[in-house]
Amino acid sequence: MTELKLYNTLSREKEVFKPIRKGEIGLYTCGPTVYDFAHIGNLRTYIFEDVLKRALKFNGYSVKHVMNITDVGHLTGDMDMGEDKLEKGARREGKTAWDVAKFFEEAFIADLKKINIEMPDKWTRATEYINEQIDLIKVLAEKGFTYKISDGVYFDTAKFENYNKLSHLDLDTLREGARVEKNEEKRNPTDFALWKFSPQDSKRDMEWESPWGIGFPGWHIECSAMSKAELDDQLDIHCGGIDHINVHHTNEIAQSEVAFGGKFFNYWMHGAFLNIEGGKKMAKSDDNFLTLENAFTKKGINPLVYKYATLQTHYRKPMEYSEESILNAQSGFAHLQNQVRALGGEEGYIIKEYKDEFLKAINDDLNMASALATVQEMLKSEYENTDKLATVLDFDLVLGLGLNNLITNDLSPEIRNLQKLRDIARQNNNWTESDRLRDEIQDKGYVVEDAKK
Ligand code: AMP
Ligand code: ZN
Numbered sequence: 001m002t003e004l005k006l007y008n009t010l011s012r013e014k015e016v017f018k019p020i021r022k023g024e025i026g027l028y029t030c031g032p033t034v035y036d037f038a039h040i041g042n043l044r045t046y047i048f049e050d051v052l053k054r055a056l057k058f059n060g061y062s063v064k065h066v067m068n069i070t071d072v073g074h075l076t077g078d079m080d081m082g083e084d085k086l087e088k089g090a091r092r093e094g095k096t097a098w099d100v101a102k103f104f105e106e107a108f109i110a111d112l113k114k115i116n117i118e119m120p121d122k123w124t125r126a127t128e129y130i131n132e133q134i135d136l137i138k139v140l141a142e143k144g145f146t147y148k149i150s151d152g153v154y155f156d157t158a159k160f161e162n163y164n165k166l167s168h169l170d171l172d173t174l175r176e177g178a179r180v181e182k183n184e185e186k187r188n189p190t191d192f193a194l195w196k197f198s199p200q201d202s203k204r205d206m207e208w209e210s211p212w213g214i215g216f217p218g219w220h221i222e223c224s225a226m227s228k229a230e231l232d233d234q235l236d237i238h239c240g241g242i243d244h245i246n247v248h249h250t251n252e253i254a255q256s257e258v259a260f261g262g263k264f265f266n267y268w269m270h271g272a273f274l275n276i277e278g279g280k281k282m283a284k285s286d287d288n289f290l291t292l293e294n295a296f297t298k299k300g301i302n303p304l305v306y307k308y309a310t311l312q313t314h315y316r317k318p319m320e321y322s323e324e325s326i327l328n329a330q331s332g333f334a335h336l337q338n339q340v341r342a343l344g345g346e347e348g349y350i351i352k353e354y355k356d357e358f359l360k361a362i363n364d365d366l367n368m369a370s371a372l373a374t375v376q377e378m379l380k381s382e383y384e385n386t387d388k389l390a391t392v393l394d395f396d397l398v399l400g401l402g403l404n405n406l407i408t409n410d411l412s413p414e415i416r417n418l419q420k421l422r423d424i425a426r427q428n429n430n431w432t433e434s435d436r437l438r439d440e441i442q443d444k445g446y447v448v449e450d451a452k453k
Pocket of ligand 2: 029030031223248
């Protein structure tokens, strides 16, 4: 079997993936700030993470996936200045910050389902981990890494050696980037807020008591506190979009390595941007903002076409959105669906030759364009339709294009999926996972019997 290689932003190299524990991998993906709808740029990052998680499972690992919901503390300025995005959303909508968070969290989950993204095992909302965040700041304070100024408690980045280990930028460049927002009281431009104080003259919807005064946590502290709380020592892979490298993830690493000691996550992976024509990043703050609803559903285009389109571009390369590229993806995806439908409903055996090729592609840092080329080669080959069907449905465990919904036979797509995951676990001698999956299938009212083949 080919080794799984993933590009690690920490080393700027493709590395052979080595899990901390043998059976289960911890995966933490930075989630949405729920003050508005997700745009299709955000969704590109979540699709990359979904493919990653599915590829890990395809390699026989079980994955414990945690995704946060930022429902407080993410300010409009990257450097802890400006307004809380949730409070801003609340004013815009004429609702409380709590209601805004709930509404856009639900909208976000509905979007993920439309593009067949698997749900994480655990959603963590920042507002539900306030004590953990306060405890973490206390540890940082005890170790002498914090200081208090008029608007909050800050982390002193000058005290942390290797502050630039993730960004690989020299410290002057990082400081220059941070200087865009002036806060004269900070000791260093890159210092960041751990706890912000509520304004003196008004009451926020979301605020809590703390040893330093009433206020709310800074944005970066939530991901450190929640990943540690939920994954503990399974800190394998941490993901986000490339815009998180220089500030958010850099700060997470600094505060976590100080507080917990040792390395905070072994692999850091980042997805490149979806740009609009002309190379400009799609952003929530701009008018160029397209949602799944207005770019796809409203036009009668299956949202899965977007997932199919993103698979053509490697996740570390910028992708340009254009109506033309979506039309091409639409016909490509329809063609694939027709090819699968034409195979009938009966599944034979997975074709090893093509499975090896497919694995080689995904294990080369998720080369999905090459994986899709293998799908086409396989479908055009001389093998039996039954075997082609078994193979393409097996590949769809990674592609996540809902191809099993096109097939009609006695088992539901859900049961077929569980059965396939169990086959993979068994092939990899992962008996705990295979037993767990057998129980899950049996709980749904089926009997599982293992025949020779
Ligand atoms: P946010 O809701 O703004 O915190 O962003 C959610 C996720 O989307 C983060 O991982 C960002 O890095 C990512 N992201 C933001 N804009 C883009 C874009 N244009 N293309 C791809 N990913 C993006
Ligand atoms: Zn985060």
